[in-house]
Amino acid sequence: MNMKGKIASLLALGVLIISCESDDNSVDLPKGEYDNGILITNEGAFSGGTGTVDYISDDYSVTESSIYNKVNNENLGTIVQSIGFNGEEAYIVANVSNKISIVNRNTFEKLGEITTGLNNPRYFAVSNGKGYVTNWGDTADENDDYIAIINLSSFAIEGTIPVVLGPEKLLAQNNILYVAHSGAYGTNNKVSVINTINDEVSRTIDVGDVPNSMQIEDGYLWVLASGKPSYLGEETGGVLSKISLRDYADIINYNFGVTEHPGSLGIDDEEFYYGLGGAIYKMNIEDTELPTTAYIENISYYNMTIYDDKMYVTDAKDYASNGSVSIYDLETKELEQTFDVGLIPGGVYFN
Template sequence: MNVNKLILMALTLGLVVTSCSSDDDSSTPVVPLGDYENGILISHEGNFGQGNASVSYVSFDLQTVENNIFSLVNSAPIGDTAQSIAFNDNLAYIVLNVSNSIEIVNRYTFESVATINTGLNNPRFIAFANGKGYVTNWGDGSVATDDYLAIIDVASNTLDAQTIAVEEGPEEIVSNGTALYVAHQGGFSQNNIVSVVDASTNAVTSTITVGDVPNSLQLDDSGMLWVLSGGSPAFTGSETGGKLSKINTADNSITSIDFAMTEHPNLLVLDNGMLYYYLAGSVFKMDDDATVLPTTAELSGLSFYGMTVRNATLYGADAVDFASDGELEIYDLGSNSLVDSVTLDIIPSGIYFN
């Protein structure tokens, strides 16, 4: 082999090695967003009036469980009665019902970003639209005329001076980006409507009559709003059964399926075209195009205070006796079998995928 060929081979090999090295060097490592990404956040109400609300983190593989993460990160208690959590970009908004406040944290590190502790009165849930956060407030739960939506400017995480007056007992709220839908359970009483709010004008444009005491809302990809109503309980003296309603948000037309008078379902969840709900210690499943209710439960013998489903896996929060540590139970809905359970803090309720 002559010298020229040897030189050419050496140069070629050098180019190949340099090319491979450059490719390796240019790869960008994945930087973790924080200790609490890729897992599940669980809000805990804690004991009423005792200021021991908390949030737990459970990794998706269930190998890591950390309770009371707000206090661990911020060296301070979070407040009284964590009612719900909602995400907006990298922030988590934790609504504290009895504290009349909202703690805003980085959802991945749980470092405190801001606290809103004025302008709220019995806050419950929050949804986002048009650069604003909308918080349902009961006001005095025994007064029918002081209920409202508080409005948060998410750029500054401060409350707007404006509020939106609504009918009694606003509870869960969802958004499709342009409109907000508010379920009115009725505060300490009973109500039977869903309010529709235009996010561009902050005005209530209509109210839709559903079943008594609507407790759950789900929006599907086709623009249908699913509303599960529990019905008026027996202690009211005028018991009514639950109702599952489907509202076409294009024209607010509605179709419904009735439960029996003594059946009071809650915890409606939508996953991959299937609806799940909780009734009397059991979980039922039905297609979203079904016209009758299922007669056979998927799971029974349960005691859930909160529930969600993701990719045919059910996550249920068991508050046990409402004084001891609660449990997160995980079920495979393919086999309807318990996968695992983990111990949490006191009164777990909301389950959120982070």
């Protein structure tokens, strides 16, 4: 082979190697306009309005409001309570409208909706290949609360599970569904344990009054309860319950003061975070006592979410004008950015 031929062969080999390396180290392309970002649910006005979903890109360079309306040219409905995910699908729950809108989570194109079989729906989770959504039922009837079972292929409700008063947030693990019962417009102090193979409640666990958030970590279910507020006439303090998942019999309760009402339990790197009295507190998973000193002070929040070393705090302000979401670095405690969002921002979710 002459010199020109050798050079040509070497160049061709180089191109082939580069091509193979490019294939092996290919960069994941965005799956849609709203991939790689943060979704904020805004409840909206209780009557005469609609809830919305806002988007913030991961690098904070792009913000967009009311993305569902923009993509689908229709409204979500009154009081957007929450979003739950099933793979590439997002289930957006509108509480007062008794509706769940299903979209592609990255493009927000509508895939379907559920408008029958719901009665004051609240939160959605997936277990054993099925969807589950908590329902308060008729709030004047304390005995009609239930979990609706959703066929994830047809988006149809195919059954219900009766439960005690006020089912709210749920967590799923190993074909088990854990449901916190805050009590709807009343109060409750239960967690239901549901076997999603036979869709039956296997037991209920007593926790603090008005459980509001849960985490599963280190073989335990951690349940944070806010306690009964003073306006009910029988004020009780918050409780953090540590419940063994082996048999649910081993329970340790960390009790707050009677006038202390914590909320929004989050976890990051075996550190718990929760809100209390205009501040954020931090507690290591191995701690045997509640912290007495705030980790971050002077926080105005409606809800708080911990994710990937950051804290996302929503502020509903006066509940009549648009709110905001503020993002903090958990290690430095520094405020990174604050964004204006919609009316009564409640949940923060991640694509």
